[in-house]
Amino acid sequence: MIVSIVGVGLIGGSIALSLKEKGVTDHIIGVDNNTTHLQKAIELQIIDEAASLQDAFDRSDLLILAIPVDGLLNILPTLLDKATKQVLMDVGSTKEKILQLVAGHPNRGRFVAAHPMAGTEYSGPEAAIRNLFTQKTMVLCDVKNSDDDALEMVEDIVDKLQMKLVYMNAEEHDLHTAYVSHISHITSFALALTVLEKEKEKGRIFELASGGFESTVRLAKSSPDMWVPIFKHNRHNVLDVLDEHIHQLQQMRDLLEEEDYDAFYKLIQRSNKIKRILK
């Protein structure tokens, strides 16, 4: 089968590498507004050829849309208008808005809404990694609205990529990702700003930074082109989790201010329960 990757960045590029390696396809067409990315993707043998979206669409069995979620809103309805045999699959980090947009579209069944729970803080085709998805979770949303053959094709790919499969509705997905992905990015951005701000005053502030700091702040390297649309689409949930997080920080702050170290100790002890979740 012929696969097109629309958006040959970190995620699109990594999928392309894996699809080739697992023998899902032997021909991948790349589509990207950024011609430097396209050339790089050919150079790195991530894609076999570059084409226009129209041309790629006409010749593909499967199109994987790996562009920021606002771009997806722009192109998905138009692509669906013409999709009778092709399968369209996205990999976006938010799902409610996009699924609302195409709800009731006559070709809605050709679309499978997917979100691989994997990534890094880097972007572009150079950031693509073989096996980025191995043993990671793929979420498929509202699959009851996808055609059987389209769903089967995507499930088969999930299987070949050796991913764990989770089904969810879009609402549930957006709430969950706000809590275990989107908020982590916001705290990292804010932490980076906090320390960069202090650096202006105290030049040597980063000299003592070690693994713990790096770990909590590394997501602050993430691209605003990808993340602003995510926060925009998932604004309601992100505001909720952000309010809760600020509340938790404020609570710790107040206990420290009041020097109530017993209560502070208990909060840390309670947060230690995260050991149950993390390896």
Place this chain on the structure above:
Amino acid sequence: MIVSIVGVGLIGGSIALSLKEKGVTDHIIGVDNNTTHLQKAIELQIIDEAASLQDAFDRSDLLILAIPVDGLLNILPTLLDKATKQVLMDVGSTKEKILQLVAGHPNRGRFVAAHPMAGTEYSGPEAAIRNLFTQKTMVLCDVKNSDDDALEMVEDIVDKLQMKLVYMNAEEHDLHTAYVSHISHITSFALALTVLEKEKEKGRIFELASGGFESTVRLAKSSPDMWVPIFKHNRHNVLDVLDEHIHQLQQMRDLLEEEDYDAFYKLIQRSNKIKRILK
């Protein structure tokens, strides 16, 4: 030379392993209130024998005090009272309080205040790691108040452990660590609490957690026994950085509330400057 490690946990244990490996000593005495830890440390060949603090003190050339910072406040003055030839070195995460406490002590010169900028979220002798300190930074504080021979002994160890050496005064140290270490722990604790709280309501919330979440929350596994005394000792600086961090989060929250995505984009772009600092 004979070295005693007081507190055979993650840091004390890791130093012991390195000192042996680098040939600094061939006999290490372990001291710990926790007898299970002592037995485990012998079993893991981290220490050669266990002894009481008094006995260890009498027989050692160097004592490395690797206990929580509140415990250090309790034992350091008494140890200094008797220290005429021994060198005492700590590895604590805060420095102002301890150095104020022993300022003007007749044997102050026998003490070298040190802080290795390395660690993990685990604790106890099982968590000790060979080479934990290689290529990491060791901060020595207010060294002008240490005797020349004491300082030389510690500097020699820093060199043998292949660590980078940074000199700072205690005030500077405590401010810097608040910004690049202590705050990272607080944000992790608060983030863990935020999501654990949500889990009560939405059971499957952790199902989609991936590398980004793990990275920002892993420090929440850290021990309250170690961290509450640090926050207590560095309360003033931690409150400052916490206020600044809450302010940054609030700013991002307000921009999202107002849907000012241009300003939000610029904030993320500014936070991306952290790339300059992190590898």
